[in-house]
Amino acid sequence: MDLPNIQTYLRPEHLENLTTWGNDWAWLAGGTWLFSEPQPHLQVLVDIQQLGWSEIEIAGDNLIIGATCPLIKLLEYPWLAEWTAITGLKAAVAALAASSKVINVATVGGNICLALSVGTLAPFMVALNASYEICNLQGELYQVAAKDFQIGSRQTILQPGEILKRVLIPLSHLTWQVNYQRLSIAATDPALAIVVTAQHQQQVRCVIAASVTAPRLLEFENRETLAREYITSLAKENFIDDGRASANYRREITAVLIQRTIH
């Protein structure tokens, strides 16, 4: 779709080239969302594809995925066989109810920053205890836990002019067993509920998404506690109630998906 209101298109090679930011500016990554619907509030697009960020690398104790890495690379990369959690990452990409055209072009950062309640990557990142590295317009970097990044549907903690630069996943968590479950009415519909459970020996991290406005990490001491207490835990959550499904229905199917991940 053409965006007739856009007056300026910038394609910086360095973030330092940008010294200002306006309310009608947006970062442009793959553009699959930005060009999929009218954006009357935008006049300036800042294309981030020339920044030259690396896509996938290992540094220190982390697997690092650059925000501009296309989703398709996550499916094609020659991952180490012992990184069992990667099956969950691939399931998250495959769960995108979109055509292969979108998967070829859409980026990791675009998916995370768009922050749809049905966002597929974010719950995986929360389950693996990932952190996000964010850069502000002064060039300062800071990190935030993935679980604290998205605060609602289409809402993140990013301030105007801030950009997600990299996703850091602890190498220690890549050998966890990850189970990614998603339910929608038709396969190509947006998800009504997503559950991602990451387990290692007795440790467990269980994340619910799509049925709530932003991914929620449910805290349990171990697998037995999860199996015993998840119903009580779900009773305290605020589920989305809209024309597609009631809050009660979303709570029930979330419970079913949790059961599937732990048995």
Ligand SMILES: Cc1cc2nc3c(=O)[nH]c(=O)nc-3n(C[C@H](O)[C@H](O)[C@H](O)COP(=O)(O)OP(=O)(O)OC[C@H]3O[C@@H](n4cnc5c(N)ncnc54)[C@H](O)[C@@H]3O)c2cc1C
């Ligand atoms: C037909 C269709 C079906 C879809 N179904 C699903 C679905 O089921 N689940 C799902 O999760 N998504 C779905 N999507 C959305 C899809 O995931 C997004 O279009 C895609 O992930 C956005 O990535 P992009 O790189 O193209 O981002 P863009 O379209 O370029 O940008 C998206 C938003 O993120 C911002 N942004 C991009 N990169 C950064 C960054 N590094 N830092 C800060 N802000 C940034 C942009 O300013 C913009 O607001 C669907 C999209 C389509 C078109």
